[in-house]
Amino acid sequence: DVKVTQSSRYLVKRTGEKVFLECVQDMDHENMFWYRQDPGLGLRLIYFSYDVKMKEKGDIPEGYSVSREKKERFSLILESASTNQTSMYLCASSSSGNTIYFGEGSWLTVV
Amino acid sequence: RKEVEQDPGPFNVPEGATVAFNCTYSNSASQSFFWYRQDCRKEPKLLMSVYSSGNEDGRFTAQLNRASQYISLLIRDSKLSDSATYLCVVNILPSGSARQLTFGSGTQLTVLP
Numbered sequence: 595d596v597k598v599t600q601s602s603r604y605l606v607k608r609t610g611e612k613v614f615l616e617c618v619q620d621m622d623h624e625n626m627f628w629y630r631q632d633p634g635l636g637l638r639l640i641y642f643s644y645d646v647k648m649k650e651k652g653d654i655p656e657g658y659s660v661s662r663e664k665k666e667r668f669s670l671i672l673e674s675a676s677t678n679q680t681s682m683y684l685c686a687s688s689s690s691g692n693t694i695y696f697g698e699g700s701w702l703t704v705v
Numbered sequence: 706r707k708e709v710e711q712d713p714g715p716f717n718v719p720e721g722a723t724v725a726f727n728c729t730y731s732n733s734a735s736q737s738f739f740w741y742r743q744d745c746r747k748e749p750k751l752l753m754s755v756y757s758s759g760n761e762d763g764r765f766t767a768q769l770n771r772a773s774q775y776i777s778l779l780i781r782d783s784k785l786s787d788s789a790t791y792l793c794v795v796n797i798l799p800s801g802s803a804r805q806l807t808f809g810s811g812t813q814l815t816v817l818p
Contacts, residue, residue, distance in 0.1 A: 629808075634713070636792070636810035637749070684748060694806065696748035 597621070598697035600685050606703045613672040615700050617685030626668035627686040627694065628652075628660060637684065643668055675704045708732060709795050711809040719817050722783050726812045728793030729775045738769055738776045739794040743811065749792055752778075783816045790814070 598619045607613050619626065627642040629652075639652030641660040649660050657679060661669045668687075672679055680703050688694040711728045718724045730738075738755035753760065755767040755776050766779040776795075780787055793809035 634810055636709075637808040639806075693751055696750070698748050699746075 598685055598687055598695050600683075600697035600700045602700050603698065604701045606705060607672075607675045609674075609676060609704055611675050611704075613675050613702065613704075615670040615672075615683055615685070615702070617668045617670070617697055618666050619668075619685075619687040619695070620666065621687060621689070621695070622665065623687040623689050623695075624665075625688045625694075626662065627688075628658070628668065628670045629684045629686065630654070630681040631684060631699075632681050640670065640683075672702075675702075677704050680704045707810075708807045709793055709809040711791075711793050711812045713810060714813040715815055716812065717815045717817055718783055720783055720785060722816075723779065723781050724783055724814065725777055725779045726791055726793075726814075727775050727777050728795075728809050728812075729773075730793075730795045730807075731774070732795070732797050733771075733774060735774075735795045735797050737796040738767075739796075740765075740767060740776075740778050741792040741794055741808075743790045743792055745789075749808075752791070780814075783814075785816050785818060788814055788816045 601616045628640045629637040631637050638654050643649045643662040659671045683700045685697040686694045709730050740752040741749040742752045743749040753762050755769050759768040764781045768777045790811040790813045792811045795807050797805045
């Protein structure tokens with residue numbers, strides 16, 4: 595069964611803190627993604643990676659960076675968290691086809 | 706104009722009802738289309754792909770109208786368990802790249818007993 599695991603489900607961080615969100619997939623997928631989801635705005639792509647050490651900016655990369663050192667792991671980094679980054683973050687992975695599989699989500703609150 | 710637009714609802718329907726959602730897309734070059742289902746505070750999951758000729762999966766029917774640039778989802782004989790948010794997803798590329806997936810904001814459905 596397909597599995598995308600986001601280790602941190604609920605986080606509360608202070609403004610200015612550095613935040614790491616980790617994601618692991620066990621399907622040997624080439625592509626991995628980070629989205630954020632906000633009410634009324636839908637899912638918005640932050641970054642994606644199509645191979646180890648390869649990354650591309652999505653639609654809203656500002657304030658975020660990513661790391662993919664191993665094929666199965668894709669990390670999202672908030673260098674200096676701000677209140678407008680309070681959101682639900684969804685990691686996803688896919689193979690060459692279109693179907694993407696999502697993790698359960700990480701709910702981040704920045705105070 | 707948003708690339709993918711959906712009526713946010715909420716749609717409140719009685720059990721057993723038939724309900725339909727539409728989704729419009731702005732890029733005429735869009736090539737592939739999907740409906741995802743998202744339960745409250747859960748991740749989205751693929752419900753069904755949408756094919757040019759229309760397709761059916763049990764109580765669910767999806768249709769594509771390229772001329773008017775919309776896709777639809779019809780749910781017959783609604784069940785309580787159908788209550789969820791339905792996301793319309795459009796890709797401007799054919800199969801092979803998930804990079805260009807664009808998600809609608811979702812339509813919320815509540816099926817009432």
